[in-house]
Amino acid sequence: MSDCIFCKIRDGAIPSEKVYEDDKMFIIKDIDPKAKRHYLMIPKRHFKLLSEMTPADAEDLSYSLKKLPELSSLLGLEGGYRLVINQGDDAGQTVFHLHVHVMCGQPLDFPDLRKGK
Ligand code: 5GP
Ligand code: ZN
Numbered sequence: 001m002s003d004c005i006f007c008k009i010r011d012g013a014i015p016s017e018k019v020y021e022d023d024k025m026f027i028i029k030d031i032d033p034k035a036k037r038h039y040l041m042i043p044k045r046h047f048k049l050l051s052e053m054t055p056a057d058a059e060d061l062s063y064s065l066k067k068l069p070e071l072s073s074l075l076g077l078e079g080g081y082r083l084v085i086n087q088g089d090d091a092g093q094t095v096f097h098l099h100v101h102v103m104c105g106q107p108l109d110f111p112d113l114r115k116g117k
Contacts, residue, residue: 001046006097010044020071025064027075027102036105037076041068048096049087057098064100075102082108 001007008014010026019039020027030038043060047053053061065083072078081104086093 001097004046004097005095006040006042006099007046010042020074022067024060025067027071030101034101035082035103035108037103039075039102041100041102043098046097048098050085050098053098061098061100068102075104077102077104080104080108 005014009016009028016028018026018028023044025041025043027039027041030040041064043057043064045057045060047057068075068077068081075081081102084101084103085098086101
C-alpha cells in the first residue's frame with residue numbers, strides 16, 4: 001500500500017534498522033519504546049485487521065509467531081516477553097498494517113485498564 005508507513009519501511013523507502021528479516025516478515029525496534037526492549041514484528045504482506053486476514057495472511061502471521069523461539073537470543077526473549085496486537089480505535093491502533101508488539105527485557109506489569117474510568 002503506497003501510503004502505509006510499514007510498507008515503506010519494508011520496501012526501504014523509509015530507512016530503518018531491521019533487527020531481523022526474511023521473505024515473510026521483518027522486525028524493527030519501536031521508535032517510541034514502551035518497555036526496555038520493544039520490537040515490532042511485521043508480516044510483509046499488507047493487511048489492516050485480523051478480521052480482514054486472508055488464509056495467506058494467516059499463514060504469514062502464524063509463521064512469524066512460530067519464528068520467535070528461534071529469535072530468542074537475538075531479541076533477548078529468554079526472561080519472557082509480551083505480545084500485543086492493537087486492533088481498531090479502542091485499542092489505539094495507529095498504524096493500519098498488522099503488526100505484533102514484542103515487549104521484553106524487564107518484568108512486565110499487567111495494568112488494570114478499568115482504572116481511570
Ligand atoms: P499501534 O498503535 O498501531 O499498535 O502501533 C504502532 C507502533 O508503531 C507505535 O508503537 C509507534 O511507536 C510505532 N511507529 C510508528 N512509526 C514508526 C516508525 O517510523 N518507525 C518505527 N520503528 N516505529 C514506528
Ligand atoms: Zn502496509
